[in-house]
Amino acid sequence: MLGLSVSSALVDGLRDAVSVPACVYALAATGLNLQFGYAGLMNFGHIASGMVGAYGMAISVNEGLPLWVGLIVGVVAGVVLGLILGLPTLRLRADYLAIVTISAAEILRVVINSARLQDVTGGPIGISGIARSFYAINPYPDGRYGFGSWSFNQNTMWSMTVGWIAVALACLFVWRITTSPWGRMLKAIREDEEAARSLGKNVFAAKLQALVLGSVIGAFAGMLYALDGGFVKPEFYVSQVTFNFYLVVILGGIGTVFGPVVGAMAYWFVISLFNSLLTQMIGNDSYGPIGPTDTGPSRFVVVGLAVILLLVFRPQGILGDREEALVRDQ
Amino acid sequence: MTSDGFLIADDVRRAFGGVTAVDVDHFEVERGSIVALIGPNGAGKTTFFNVLTGFERADQGSWAFEGTGLAGRPAYAIARSGLVRTFQTARVFPRLSVVDNVALAAPGQRGERLFSSLIPVRWRRQDEELRDRARELVGWVGLGGKADDYAGTLSGGQRKLLELARAVMAAPRLLMLDEPMAGVNPALRQALLEKITELPSEGITVLFVEHDMDVVSAIADVVVCMAQGSIIASGTPAEVAADPVVIEAYLGRSVDDLRDMSTGAPTAPEPAEEP
Numbered sequence: 001m002l003g004l005s006v007s008s009a010l011v012d013g014l015r016d017a018v019s020v021p022a023c024v025y026a027l028a029a030t031g032l033n034l035q036f037g038y039a040g041l042m043n044f045g046h047i048a049s050g051m052v053g054a055y056g057m058a059i060s061v062n063e064g065l066p067l068w069v070g071l072i073v074g075v076v077a078g079v080v081l082g083l084i085l086g087l088p089t090l091r092l093r094a095d096y097l098a099i100v101t102i103s104a105a106e107i108l109r110v111v112i113n114s115a116r117l118q119d120v121t122g123g124p125i126g127i128s129g130i131a132r133s134f135y136a137i138n139p140y141p142d143g144r145y146g147f148g149s150w151s152f153n154q155n156t157m158w159s160m161t162v163g164w165i166a167v168a169l170a171c172l173f174v175w176r177i178t179t180s181p182w183g184r185m186l187k188a189i190r191e192d193e194e195a196a197r198s199l200g201k202n203v204f205a206a207k208l209q210a211l212v213l214g215s216v217i218g219a220f221a222g223m224l225y226a227l228d229g230g231f232v233k234p235e236f237y238v239s240q241v242t243f244n245f246y247l248v249v250i251l252g253g254i255g256t257v258f259g260p261v262v263g264a265m266a267y268w269f270v271i272s273l274f275n276s277l278l279t280q281m282i283g284n285d286s287y288g289p290i291g292p293t294d295t296g297p298s299r300f301v302v303v304g305l306a307v308i309l310l311l312v313f314r315p316q317g318i319l320g321d322r323e324e325a326l327v328r329d330q
Numbered sequence: 331m332t333s334d335g336f337l338i339a340d341d342v343r344r345a346f347g348g349v350t351a352v353d354v355d356h357f358e359v360e361r362g363s364i365v366a367l368i369g370p371n372g373a374g375k376t377t378f379f380n381v382l383t384g385f386e387r388a389d390q391g392s393w394a395f396e397g398t399g400l401a402g403r404p405a406y407a408i409a410r411s412g413l414v415r416t417f418q419t420a421r422v423f424p425r426l427s428v429v430d431n432v433a434l435a436a437p438g439q440r441g442e443r444l445f446s447s448l449i450p451v452r453w454r455r456q457d458e459e460l461r462d463r464a465r466e467l468v469g470w471v472g473l474g475g476k477a478d479d480y481a482g483t484l485s486g487g488q489r490k491l492l493e494l495a496r497a498v499m500a501a502p503r504l505l506m507l508d509e510p511m512a513g514v515n516p517a518l519r520q521a522l523l524e525k526i527t528e529l530p531s532e533g534i535t536v537l538f539v540e541h542d543m544d545v546v547s548a549i550a551d552v553v554v555c556m557a558q559g560s561i562i563a564s565g566t567p568a569e570v571a572a573d574p575v576v577i578e579a580y581l582g583r584s585v586d587d588l589r590d591m592s593t594g595a596p597t598a599p600e601p602a603e604e605p
Binding site for chain 1: 383385404405406407409410414415416417421422423424425426430431433434435437439440441442443444446447448450453457480482483496497500
């Protein structure tokens with residue numbers, strides 16, 4: 001049929017489902033899930049945590065500091081971002097947080113992009129050469145790892161190894177804190193803030209904790225992405241990516257520990273599969289409105305359609321509990 | 331009323347724009363009693379509740395619970411001090427189980443501190459005890475069969491019962507119930523009434539808002555009547571029910587007018603004649 005190679009498209013999908021971008025998305029979505037899925041915080045600027053983490057690390061390394069110092073700076077940047085966003089807004093209604101966070105993310109990106117700060121942030125060009133010491137400790141010998149075309153070079157293997165370990169640790173952390181009384185309190189706050197207050201819960205403190213922790217996990221995602229590519233650039237950190245993270249959380253199952261991981265893998269699998277299929281189908285021809293340059297955007301249409309279908313037939317996401325998802329508030 | 335300094339409020343005012351919602355000169359609750367707060371719609375009962383429990387800011391005034399001033403303190407701190415309230419429309423946590431709804435209300439949970447939550451040995455045993463206690467309370471309000479269901483599956487009346495169990499779990503010394511009977515069907519009503527009358531023997535003083543005078547007469551030791559933001563009468567249920575000021579507040583006319591009505595004398599203007 002149309003000379004399609006479904007198997008090569010599947011291999012492309014499966015490769016991207018386990019590769020570094022999926023890993024970065026899984027990590028970022030895990031942070032967002034802690035905020036949105038467990039605490040009910042509408043953070044529309046989650047990408048900013050990845051950006052401050054990545055730039056905190058990149059600027060430190062660029063200034064000649066060792067990588068481990070850069071990692072600490074990245075984490076501190078995530079904490080500071082969470083506090084700056086949370087302290088003034090968490091006493092207000094939920095929608096204020098959404099507006100403030102998306103604005104803050106855009107402001108930060110524009111500032112980092114500014115040519116006046118080129119000496120520090122690299123402006124629009126960004127900062128490169130930040131991962132040399134990361135790859136210097138790569139234990140994988142040169143070569144390709146995997147089976148046939150489902151394979152990765154030694155550097156990707158190293159990023160993937162570090163990345164998936166980070167994802168596993170983040171999941172373990174989220175599982176531990178959300179299945180504790182702290183997590184029960186956080187879910188109660190998500191369900192009804194006023195009622196939680198009436199029972200003596202310090203709602204503001206718990207929400208701030210969730211926001212900061214999610215922001216730190218987001219910072220790790222940003223650092224991982226920067227280490228994999230070896231550079232940072234403002235154009236990575238546009239607000240659209242935040243909504244991709246939301247897509248991943250919803251796809252996998254809101255408020256579940258492994259939902260963001262499964263969601264990220266599914267997201268990249270579908271994106272990559274359809275990218276491959278559409279590229280093969282269209283080639284250099286045009287079909288109606290779709291031309292050779294439209295394959296990139298078209299795959300997002302397919303992903304959008306997949307999410308709509310999922311929400312109709314499986315509103316709880318891949319891993320969520322259907323009964324829980326369908327509980328009515330009143 | 332002898333003052334034992336349990337809950338005392340003085341000169342509490344709260345206005346919304348030009349409307350004075352609460353204007354209470356003096357109010358107190360005695361330890362171990364069941365106090366009913368009655369009054370017509372819009373009398374300011376719920377606003378007064380909200381002010382006392384920190385859910386609404388007071389424009390002025392002071393109130394103290396067991397000798398500690400509460401004015402200006404945040405709602406969660408007031409709840410921790412032993413003054414716990416419920417809401418007019420039951421507010422449960424729909425996506426938590428019935429038992430979790432109750433268990434989480436317990437004060438002083440070690441596992442609610444973020445760093446302790448990472449180390450289960452620091453909270454596991456306490457949490458098991460709390461969950462056992464929560465299960466008991468769920469059974470006490472007659473929801474034992476629903477203990478593991480999501481609270482969102484409960485009916486309105488069942489939510490009221492769950493809210494009562496949850497509030498008791500929060501270890502109050504003064505429990506403030508805002509219309510505990512609203513939306514509860516007659517079959518559950520009697521059960522709920524009995525639960526409330528058991529509370530003082532458990533060391534829980536009760537202050538509740540209610541419209542139904544039968545309920546008030548049945549369980550209240552003291553009745554306080556509010557109208558237009560102020561307290562207009564207080565005493566035993568019988569005294570308050572017979573107080574002309576109370577009757578006037580409810581019916582919008584004086585007792586003399588009512589007496590005239592009962593003798594057949596017209597008090598309202600005659601309806602305009604049909605043209």
